[in-house]
Amino acid sequence: MIPGIDMDLRHSRPWLRASAALLLLVLTALAVLPAEAQxxxxxxxxxxxxxxxxxxxxxxxxxxxxxxxxxxxxxxxxxxxxxxxxxxxxxxxxxxxxxxxxxxxxxxxxxxxxxxxxxxNTLVLVAPARSAAQPFELTRDTDLLPLLGARGRLSLALTASVPAGKYARAAFESLGQWPALQARVAESDSVRSALTLVARGEAPLGVVYASDAHAEPRVKVLATFPADSHPAxxxxxxxxxxxxxxxxxxxxxxxxxxxxxxxxxxxxxxxx
CATH class of the missing domain: 3.40.190.10 (Periplasmic binding protein-like II)
Incomplete structure (x- = not known):
């Protein structure tokens, strides 16, 4: 044993222990920080x-x-x-x-x-608030073409993928009206986009949820679809x-x- 070296090691042990404790604290903090941040x-x-x-x-x-x-x-x-x-x-x-x-x-x-x-929710037919159209009961005998006029479009969400559009198509098919209306449909990427077209007066009719109509003062509800005309x-x-x-x-x-x-x-x- 070399006395000088032995003395250095003995004096260094407290420092090593302190360093190890500090390192443990740092590692613990680093492990906890992501969870706290999350x-x-x-x-x-x-x-x-x-x-x-x-x-x-x-x-x-x-x-x-x-x-x-x-x-x-x-x-x-x-x-x-x-x-x-x-x-x-x-x-x-x-x-x-x-x-x-x-x-x-x-x-x-x-x-x-x-x-x-x-x-x-409930599915409803809406028109611009300033429209002269009055509320009515929606049945198999209802003809919506006069309300659309010569060039007007029926505003729907995407009927192949967006829930509101799928519900709307199912309802019109159930009521026997889809063949007459399909060529007059304007599809949008969401129900709110379909609602906006009606609210701006760019479409005379649209199909949205009752909650959408509730949120938009620029539209009015003309009719509510029968509950059994589309999936819940x-x-x-x-x-x-x-x-x-x-x-x-x-x-x-x-x-x-x-x-x-x-x-x-x-x-x-x-x-x-």
Whole structure:
């Protein structure tokens, strides 16, 4: 043993122990920081376009009650589902129909255990508020062509993919009116885009949800489609499977509670 070296080692041990303790603290902090940052981050919700006003109000209420921020992205359910399928960074998905939620569940992109039925809605025929047309009962004998005029278009969401458009086509087919109307349809990428065409007077008629008509003062409801003329309008909600936000499940549960239900009722939805 060389005395000088032995003395240096003995004196260095406290420093080494302190350095190791400091390193452990740093590593622990680095492990905790991502979880804390994730908890502070907004919950990202992908929601059907028809939910705009109601979900904005629900998100604001949730943040006020819990301190947890919620960020909502709106589009057609079909577009949002495809984005989630491509692993877009979302925590919660609210669809305007069952089919797109089923589509994601089949691909294991949502947490099936968190899925629940949230809302219902009604399908209505709308016209610009200044239109001279008066409300009427919509039946198989109704002829909408005079209301469209010589060049007017029937404003619908995409009938092959967007829930509101699919419901509308199903209703017109059930009422035997689709063959006469199909050539007069103007399709838009979402129900809100279809609503906007009517609100601006660019289309004399359109088919939207009752909640959409409730949100837009520039349109008026001419008729409500019979409930049995189309599949039930159902809004399911679920946590996105890839989400790691610690509050995502809590928000899904809250949306199904009384505080959120009161908000949705105020905006023209029914509670399932």
């Amino acid at each position: 908890a502070r981050a907004p919950i990202t919700v992908f929601a059907a376009a028809s939910l705009k006003e109601s979900m904005d109000a629900a998100a604001a209420r949730y943040q006020r009650d819990t301190g947890q921020a919620v960020r909502v992205s709106y589009a057609a359910s079909s577009a949002l589902a495809r984005q989630i399928e491509q692993r877009a960074p979302a925590d919660v998905f609210v669809s305007a129909d069952l089919e797109w939620m089923d589509w994601l569940q089949a691909r294991k992109r949502i947490d099936a255990a968190s899925r629940r039925v949230l809302l219902g 309008i159902v809004y399911p909600v679920a946590r996105v499977a890839a989400s790691r936000h610690p509050q995502a499940d809590a928000f899904v549960w809250w949306l199904d509670g009384e505080a959120a239900s009161a908000i949705f009722r105020q905006h023209g939805f029914t509670i399932r």
